[in-house]
Structure formats: C-alpha cells, structure tokens
C-alpha cells in the first residue's frame with residue numbers, strides 16, 4: 396500500500412446503531428416501518444407536510460437524546476491525531492459525530508437544521524417543526540427539515556469527490572451500499588488507486604468492491620481499526 400497521507404471515511408446508519416438509533420434497511424428498520432415515498436421525498440412533503448414533519452420530529456428527539464458510541468469517538472480521535480489528513484463524510488443526520496468532537500461533512504443534511512424551500516436560508520431547527528413555519532430570512536412559510544430527500548442532490552459532492560480522487564485510503568463504515576451517489580464512492584476510490592476497506596456488521600451490497608473487510612459491531616471494530624492505523628503511521 397502507498398504511504399497514507401489522505402484518508403476519506405464514509406459512515407452510514409450502522410455506526411449509530413449501538414447508540415440506539417435504528418438503521419434504515421436492517422430488520423425492523425425505518426424503511427420497514429415507513430414508506431420512503433410517504434416521508435422522504437419532496438413530493439411527500441408537498442402532499443402531506445404534517446406527516447413528514449412528524450417523521451423527522453420523532454427522529455430529532457431520538458437523536459438529541461442519543462450519545463456517541465466508541466466508534467464515533469475513535470473516528471474523532473483519528474482526526475485529532477492526524478489533523479488535516481482525515482475527511483469524515485457521513486450520510487447520517489443524527490449529529491453524533493459532532494457530539495464526539497469530530498469535524499464532519501454532512502452529505503444528507505442534518506436533523507438539527509431547517510432549510511427554507513423558498514430562499515435556501517438555513518438555521519437551527521426547533522425540536523419540533525410544524526407546517527407553515529416561516530423562514531427567519533425571507534418570511535416565506537416554507538420551512539422544511541434540512542434533509543436531502545430521495546430525488547434531491549446530496550450536499551458537498553464536489554468537495555467529497557475531489558477528496559476521494561486524491562485519497563490513499565477509502566473506508567466505508569456501517570452503510571448498506573444501496574444509496575447512490577455514496578454507494579459509488581468505493582469505485583471512484585479504486586479508480587484513484589486508493590486502498591479500500593469496509594467495516595460492517597455483515598456483508599453489504601458493495602462488499603465485492605472493497606479489498607479489505609472488517610466484520611463486527613462498529614463500537615468494537617472501529618476503535619481497533621483506528622488503533623492499527625495510528626500504530627502503522
């Protein structure tokens with residue numbers, strides 16, 4: 396493997412499972428309880444905003460009460476030990492990476508933020524959002540959760556793809572590899588000549604694309620992997 400200078404880490408719902416937050420596609424997960432087209436698309440919000448707010452209000456309360464686990468803490472430790480070398484990208488909207496002290500790029504938005512659909516102003520959302528809430532900047536009654544819904548473009552894609560195209564190691568932690576563009580990052584990393592590692596409780600849809608696999612609960616395997624990286628530096 397070439398010298399490790401730049402690391403990109405992508406995380407998904409699996410890293411927060413042991414903090415008590417349900418994943419989407421594991422047995423009994425969020426998408427077994429709700430239909431995506433009812434709660435996680437722009438059309439759903441246009442059709443029934445109260446239902447969509449209710450879905451995110453519940454998740455906002457759960458996330459606010461959750462604590463980061465050893466996996467979030469280990470990634471924050473890695474970033475702090477190697478300043479400027481570790482880009483942490485998350486699909487999670489729960490804020491647990493920040494609570495652990497990490498700096499993170501949120502490609503799917505954040506539960507703790509609100510977005511004005513009219514002027515794109517963003518602000519800290521109240522714990523409960525309701526239909527018709529107005530934007531503090533333009534006064535339009537167009538407040539929505541700052542969440543990237545299905546059919547919308549994830550945030551910060553240019554920054555993320557630039558980082559992947561110049562990284563030496565790409566790691567995906569606790570993500571099922573079913574949602575693009577994140578699921579395609581491993582192929583981008585391989586094309587850039589980076590080493591690739593997947594850390595997951597079990598095989599994912601993208602397992603075949605990774606060179607190395609570490610299997611087990613994130614709270615155990617991520618701290619061990621971080622220790623190995625720091626020792627080998």
Ligand code: APR
Pocket residue numbers: 406407408409410412413418419420421424486487503568569570571572573574594595596597598599611612613614
């Ligand atoms: N440790 C490690 N991995 C785990 C753990 C755990 N304790 N528990 C579950 N996992 C793994 C599962 O094996 C699965 O591969 O986490 C993954 C969770 O997959 P999903 O529920 O599909 O979550 P994610 O990949 O983050 O979903 C991507 O889909 O609906 C959208 O926008 C939503 O950001 C989300 C995106």
